Amino acid sequence: MNNLVLTIALPLLGAFLLPVLMRLSQAIGLWLGPIILGYGCWLLGNLWFSDISLPLSIAIGGFDAPYGINLYLDSLALLFAFAVQLLGLICWPYALNQDTARRQALMLLLVASSTGLALSGDLFNLYVFYELAAVATFGLVAASTTSAAYAATFRYLILSGIGSVLTLLGIALIYSHTGTLNLAHLAQLAPELLHDRLGMTAYLLILIGIGVKAELFPVNAWVPEIYATASSRLSGFLAGLLSKLALLIILRLLVLIFDQPEAVQIVLVLGILGVISGEFAAWRAKDMRRMLGFSSIGQLGIIFIALSLPDERGLLALLALSLHHLVIKTGLFMLADGWGGSLERLTGAAKRSPVGAALFTLFALSLVGVPPLPGFWAKFTLITELAAQSEPLYLIGLLVFLLATVIETSYLFRIVAKLYSSAETTTNQPEHQNMPGLSLATASLFAITLLAATVLIAPIGDGLQAVAAEAKNAELYIQTVIPATPGGQL
Amino acid sequence: MAPIELLIELTLMPLIAFIVGMMMVLMMRRIAAKIQRRIGPPFFQPLYDIVKLHGKRTQVSHGLIHDIGIVMAMGGYIAAETLLPVPGMNGIAEKGGLITLLYLMMIPSLGLALGVGQCANPNGSIGIARALTAMLAYDIPLVIVIFGVAYAAGTTNLVEIIATQQAGGFATWGVVEMPLLAIAGLIAMHASLGKQPFEIYIAPAEIATGPMVEMSGKYLGGLFVMQCFQLYTTSVLYVSLFLGGGTTWFDFLIKSFLVLAIPVSIAYLFPRYRTEDLLRLMWKWPVMLGLIGLAFVM
C-alpha cells in the first residue's frame, strides 16, 4: 500500500529533477512528467478496481495515528486523487522548449501537492500541501508574461497569503486547544473541546483561508482576473480541480469536527452570496474567460450550498455537482484556449470551428441542467434535498439556485447564438483565432465523458451514493484511523 | 315530427320571413315618408324593386367571390330563419339554440364582406372595415343582453324561452322582468340594423354607400332580399326574447312591426355619427344598462 505515497512523492521528486534533466536531454524533460502522471493514474486506477476494502489509513514514518502522520484513503479521496493525476495529465503544458521546463516542474509540484490535499489525514499536512499548491500556482500564473498577468498574480498572491495566515491561525487555535492535529483524533475530541466559540472561530478562520482557493465569497476577487490572464489549461485545472480540493478539506472539517448547525449555515449564506454575485457578474461579462471565471464563482457557490446540506443525499448532490463542474468547466476553458478574449469576436465562429461550437453548446446545455445530461441529475438531487429542509434559509438557497440557472441560460445561450450567427462583422474583421487542435481534442474528451455519463447515469449515481455514504460516516473515519479504540476514547 | 311536416316548416319559415320582411321594408319607407312629409311608395314597391333589380340586363360581376358573397348573404339568412320560432312552427330551433342563431346571423355579413372585398373598390373596403367596427360596437351590449335573458331562462333554447313567457303571461315577459336589458337590447338592435344615426358604413356622402358601391342589378337585389330578412330576423328575435313571442300570427306580427317602428322612426330624425362616436356610445350606455340589468338577473 505504500505505493500510494508514490503518487505524491514521484511528482514531487519529478518537480525538482525536471529542470536539471531538461538540460541533459530534451526528450527526458518532455516525457518525464507525463510518465510520472500516467503511472500515478495507473496506480490509483488499479487501486479502485482492486479488492482492497476501503477506507483505509496508511501510517507514514512508522508511528501510528494519532501521533504519526497518516494518509487516509476512502473512495472519495481516491476519486479526487485519481482526478488530480488524470487532469494533471490532460492539462499538461505539452511543449518542447526551455521556457516550459519551469512550467512543467511547477505543474508536477501542483499535482503532488493536490494529491496530498486529497489524501492527507491531518491538518498540518493539509496546510503544508495547501501552501505548496499555492506556491506552484503563483509560479504558473506568473508564467504568462503580460503586465495584466503580473497585476493579477500580485493580487492573487496577497489574497492567498492572507488566506494562508488565517488558516494557520485557525489551525494554531485548534492545536492550542486540543493538542492534536490528526483529523480522526480531532473528531473524537471535537464534541467536548471544539464545539464552542473558540472552535467556531478556528473554523471560520480556516474556512475563509481555504475559501480563497475554493472561490468562496467574499475572498474570490482574484478569480476573474487570474482566469482571464492565465493559460486556459491552468485555469481549467484551477477552476476544475483545485477549488474542489479546497472544498474537500472544508467537507472533511464539517463532517468530522465542526458538525454544528452554525458552521453549516455560514457556508450556506456565503454560498448563496457567491451564486448571486458570480452569476450576475457573468451576465454582463464581455470576455470569454472572465465570463467563465464568474460562472465558476457562481457554480462553486451552488456547490457550497450543497455542502451545507446535512445528510447523505446532500453529499451526493455535492459530489455530483463537483464532478460535473469539473468536467464542464475544464472543457469550457479548453475551448477558451481558442476563443479567449472579447465575446464580440465569436460572431459566426461556428463556421470556422463547427466542432468547437457543438462542444460549447453541449457543455452549456449540461451546465444549465437540461435532461438527460448529467448536470440535470446533479441539480435535481440538489433541489429535492434543499426543498426537504425545514430551515427557511434553504428555501432561499433553492430560489437563488433557480434564478441563477435562468441567468446562466441567458448568458450562455447568447454566446451560442453568437457562435451560430451568420451575420459576419465585415467592417472591423478581427484576426480569426483558430482553435488549437490539442485543446479541441481535450475538450472532445470531456464531451465524450459527459455523454458516457449520460448513458451510464444509473450506475454512476449508485456509485456516487456509496461514496457519499462512506464519506459522511465520521464514525467509520475514526475507526479506520484509530482502530484500537472502539467506542471513541483513547 | 314527421319529416314531411318538418320539410314544410323549413320551407315555410324563410318564405314567411321574406314576405314579412318586404312588408317591413315598406313600413320603413312609409314612416320615412311621413316624417319627411311625402306620400311614400305603394304596397308592392319592395317586390317591384327586387324583381326589377334581378331583371336588369347589365349585371356587373367582379369575380366568383363577388357572386358567392351575395349567395352567402342571402343563404345565411334563409338558414337562420329556420332557427327562429314563429307561432306554430319551431323548425330546427331546438337543434341549434340562441348562440347558434346569433352566429348564423354573422354568416351573411361575412359573405357580404367577402363579396365586397373582391370588388377591389377602396370605398367598399372602407365600408366593410366600418361595418365590422360597428359590429364590434353593438355586439358587446347585445351579448350582455343575450346572456342575461338566457341565464334568467336557464336555457339557450329559444322555444323554451318563448314558452316560459307565454305560460306566465304579461308579467313574465322579458320586458317586464328585465326592463333595463330590454332597453339596452333595443339600442343594440337599432345599431345592428345600420340605420341612422348608426349608418357609418353606408355613409353615401363619404364613401359612396360603402359596401354597396360596386353592387348593381341582381347583386343589389340580393342585398335588398338580405335587408328584408335582416329587418325580420332582428325584430322577431327581439319579440321572442322580450315580448313573449307570438301566440297567434296576429299578435306576433303586431309586436314585430311595432318593435321595428321604434328604431326606424328614430333613424330618420338623426344625422350620422362618426365611427369612434358610435363605439363610444355603444360601449357606454347600452353596456351600462345591460350590466345593471344583468346584475338584477343574476
Added chain:
Amino acid sequence: MIFSLLDELLIFSAATVLVALILGRGLAVGWMVTILYGGQLLVLLKMAALGYGGNPIASELSLSVMGQDLSWRFDALSWFFALITLVAALLTSWFSCGEWERKFKQQGGNVWLFHLAMALNVFTMLILLASGDLLSLFIGWELVSWAGFLLMAVAGGVATNAAIRYITYAVVGGMSIFGGIALVYAAAGSLQYEAILIAVEKMSTGQLWMLVLLFGSGFGIKMGLLPFHLWQAAAYAETPGPGSAFLGAISSRMGLFAILLVLVKLFGIVNIDSLKIPFTLIDARDLLAWIAVFTIIFPTYTALKQNDARYLLAWHGIGQGGYMLLGLVTANSLGAAGGLLHVLNYAACQAALLMAVFAVMHRTGAADLNKLGGLVTRMPLSFLVLLTGIIGLAGLPPMNGFVSKWLVYRSLLEDGMPLLFLGTIIGTLGTILSVYKLIHNMFLGQLRVEHEHVREAPWSMMTPMLILAGVIFVTGLLPGIPLTWVAAALQTIGLTGPEITLGGIESSSGSLDMIWVIGVLFAGFGIGAVIFYSAGPSKRVHQLDNYAGGHFLTADVRYQYSDNFYSGLMHLIRGWYRGSFQWLENSITSLVEFLSLGMQGIYRRANSEFYLLSTALFIIAWVVF
C-alpha cells in the same frame, strides 16, 4: 423483451430523428421523413382503442436513477394530443417537401437542420406525452423546450433573437416547475402520481397555493398565458414556414397538456377551487379563468394591429390558448369538452392558416399585409384554405372552431359567469375583425402589378393544405367523432364529458346538432344561389373597372385599402395599447443589468483584501470579547 405499441411508436420516432440526422443532407430527405411521420401515425392509430376508453399502454422501458423511478405510458389524453402532434407533423413536413425545400435552400437555409429540428420536436413531444410520473414529465418538458428552441433558431437573424427570448422565458418556466417538483418531492417523498395524489390531500393551503403558482406559471409560460406571452408571436412567426405551422398548431398546447395533468388531475379542480385570495371574493380557479380571458383579449387585439400575416396569426395563437384554458377551468362537462376539443380544432385551423400564408409568401415573397392584395384570382385554392381557416379560427359555423367555442360559451352561460362570457365574445369579435383584415389584405381588393403573373402554390404544398381544410370542415360537420376522444381523454383526468351525438351534444338546457345546422345553412346557400343565378348572366369586368366617386384610378397607381384598416376603431382604442407587459419585461431586464453591474463592481474593486482582513479582525474580536 416484447415491445409494446408505445415502444414501437417511440422507437419509430427516434428512428425518424436518426434518419434526419444521418441522411439529412441527401436527396429527398423531406419525403423520407414525411413517410416516417406517416409510419408513426399508423402506429398511433393502432393504439386507437385509447381514444375510445381503452386501457393505458405502458412502455416496457423503465429506469431507476438515483432512487427515482421513471416510467412512460400512453392514455387517452396522451393519445389525443399525440394524434394532433403527428397529424400536424405529417402535414407540415409534407408541405416542406419539394419546392419549399428548394427555395429554402436557395435562400441560404439549412434544410438538414430544419428536418432534424422538426423530427426532434415530434420525438420529444411524444416523450413528454408518454410521461408516467412527474420526473419524466419534467424531463420531457425540458426536452420539448429545447427542441423548440432549435427549430426557432434554424432561420438565424431575427429568429435567433426571438429564440433567445423564448428560451429565457422557457427556462424561467422550467425552473419554476423544477422548484415545484422539489417541493412536491419534499411533501410526498416520491414523484409517482399515486403518491402525490395522497400527499395533496394533506397539504396546507399555503403549500397548495405555492404549488399552483409555480406549476401554473411554469406551464403557462409555454402556453403564452398573460403576463408571459411576449416571447411567442415573434418566435413562432420567424420560424421557417412549415416549422412555424407545426409550432403554431401544437407546441404551446404541451403547456395545456401539462396543466391538465398536474393542476387538474393531480391537484384537483376542487382543491384549487378552495384556494381563496385573501380579502377578495375570488379564488385560484377564478384567477386562472380571468388570466385565460385576458389571454384571449389582449393578444387578440394586439393581433389586430399587426401588419405581418405571420405575426397576426401567431398573436391569435396566444389568444386561442385562452379559450382552451377557460373551458377546462370551468371544469363542467361542456366547458372541459369545449376546451379540449378546441386544441384539435385550433391546431387544424392554425396549421392551415399559416400554411396558406407561407404558400403566398412562397410565391410572392411577402407576408406584409400592406404589400399584398387581390390574390384570389391568382391563388384560388390557397384562398379557399385560408377562408376555411379563418372561419374556423373566428368560430363561425360551419367550421369546427364554432363547435368548441359554442361549448365554452355554453358552459359559461350555465355557470353564470357573464363577465367571462363577455370577455370571450370580445375576443371572438376581435378575431373576426383581424381575420377579415388578413383575408382582405392578402386575397381580396386590388391585385398588385408585380403579382399579375403569380401562380397557385405547388401541389406538394397545396395537398396538405386541402387535407387540413377538409379536416376543419368534417370535424365541424361531425363533431361527435373528436368529441368521443375528448370524452375519453377527460375521463383520465377525472372529468366527465357531455352526452355526445354524431352531430354535436345533447343537453337539457340546449343541444347542438351541427349536421342540421350545416344542412340548413347549405340549403339556404342553395336557395340563395338559385335566386341569384336564375336572374340572368353577369358580365365579368376588370378589377379597375369600378366606381371611384369622382376620382380616377389608373392602371399604374393601384389603390388597395389596407393600411390602418380599422382606422375608426383605432382612433378610439389606440391609447389603450400601453405596452405594459413590454415595459415590465424591460424593467426586469434593466434590473438584472443593474445588479450585474453592481456585482461586477464588487469583483473589480482592488480592496477585497481589505474585506478579508476586516472579516478576520472581526472574528478575532468576536472571540476576545
